Amino acid sequence: MNESVAFCPQCRADSLFVQTAGVRRCSVCGFQFSISERRVADTGSENSGGMGVVPVLLKVILIMLALVVVVIGIAFAGCALALSGGHF
Ligand SMILES: [Zn+2]
Numbered sequence: 001m002n003e004s005v006a007f008c009p010q011c012r013a014d015s016l017f018v019q020t021a022g023v024r025r026c027s028v029c030g031f032q033f034s035i036s037e038r039r040v041a042d043t044g045s046e047n048s049g050g051m052g053v054v055p056v057l058l059k060v061i062l063i064m065l066a067l068v069v070v071v072i073g074i075a076f077a078g079c080a081l082a083l084s085g086g087h088f
Helices: 036-051 053-087
Strands: 002-008 013-020 023-026 032-034
Touching: 002 023
Parallel strands: none
Antiparallel strands: 002 013, 013 023, 023 032
């Protein structure tokens, strides 16, 4: 059980926080926030970041391919419209 002075958003002042089992609690007003959530979020993002490199690359490649297909399609449609317009 550790005690530390930190800024409390509810007191709007520096107050004494009591740290217990991954939770910090303001001794003045009782405002508390979890510390373990941040750790879980950090490890989760690290894991997903490490595992998600290949899928991200595949997504980028797929998006680029889709863009190329769309550009070719637009150009083809434009040529077809121009040709059909020329016939009329
Ligand atoms: Zn407080």
